[in-house]
Amino acid sequence: MNSQDVILGILMKRSLTGYEIKGLFEDVFSFFYSSSFGTIYPVLNRMEKENLIKKEVVIQSGKPNKNIFTITQYGKERFNNYLNSPLEADEGTKSDFLMRLYFGHFVSYDLVVGWLKQTEEHIQFKLDALRERYSINKDTMQPPHIICMEIGIKGYSAKLEAIREGLVRLERLVQEEREQNDGSTFE
Amino acid sequence: MNSQDVILGILMKRSLTGYEIKGLFEDVFSFFYSSSFGTIYPVLNRMEKENLIKKEVVIQSGKPNKNIFTITQYGKERFNNYLNSPLEADEGTKSDFLMRLYFGHFVSYDLVVGWLKQTEEHIQFKLDALRERYSINKDTMQPPHIICMEIGIKGYSAKLEAIREGLVRLERLVQEEREQNDGSTFE
DNA sequence: CGTGTCATGTAAGGAGTTACATGATTTG
């Protein structure tokens, strides 16, 4: 899976500009994909040269002309090829957050608590967004799409739960530390 | 977070060779990090030049000499700098599996079921490995480390659950499809 | 006698990011 595959998939539904595709990456696709303009525009132009998509230019004033891209028959075939290629195990999951927790004993609990709270907030935000989209669209969603959403929602929920339990445990320890260190001071 | 940060963290505990570091990446770190020899060896050599680590050569016969790397004081400082730098939100989670599910309505249910089963197996394997390591080491593990493990275990468990529910739902649909299509045939 | 483990390294290439460049129009 690379940007090209995803873009082909997106264009299966309807024709879009690079700017709109980026919008989808920030929105619907943000929980399993992301990409920057620096990738999208060059990839779209390369895809046009390879006849996977075709460009329609809409002249505008005040802003650059709009390039609306439509998938070609060849593009559809290639997207189908991708879907029929072997599934890539998504090992790659590199997580700065988990890495830091793994090495958390090298820093103060306060710092670790900070990481946990920040991540809690971040995941809660993503979860809310996902749940909202799910509740709005679930009537029109196809079964595999629903499974995709459920995996996301359950995965986030479980992580959140674990983070919160961790926070409770850690905050108890921070408290104990404070009581020991600050036994003689007052404030 | 990059390979250098992780290697520094690993070397905080004890001195190791590149080969051994790779072993850890395949093992303990595999659920939130991965890296290849093609990254590790050049990075280690660069780190030595930058005085983050120092090399001790152990002469061997029959195989290349062993380069055992030890973190320097400067390396420890740099690792600490990393831990005190802002947490990077690990958005990047690009998942081929979820991507395919999202576009699953373009292919047969059989294919989707294949993806689900393959991923189910894969996650189950990872989960088992994580649980085992957890049960063996939990007495000697520091609190943040425990939280790290719990997040992994709960995350995997939740995903597995959602995948299994999805499989049940899909297999019912596949069955219905078969009954409609094969109504006239026998076998 | 093949496969796995030990052990290091390089070269070529892929895929992506960030930062820059441009600039009107809308919204708070």
Next chain:
DNA sequence: CAAATCATGTAACTCCTTACATGACACG
């Protein structure tokens, strides 16, 4: 009046992967 939105694009760079090169020894 500042910030966001619309809209495209390039250049430099980072980081990583794959494949290659070498080769002994142990295990079954």
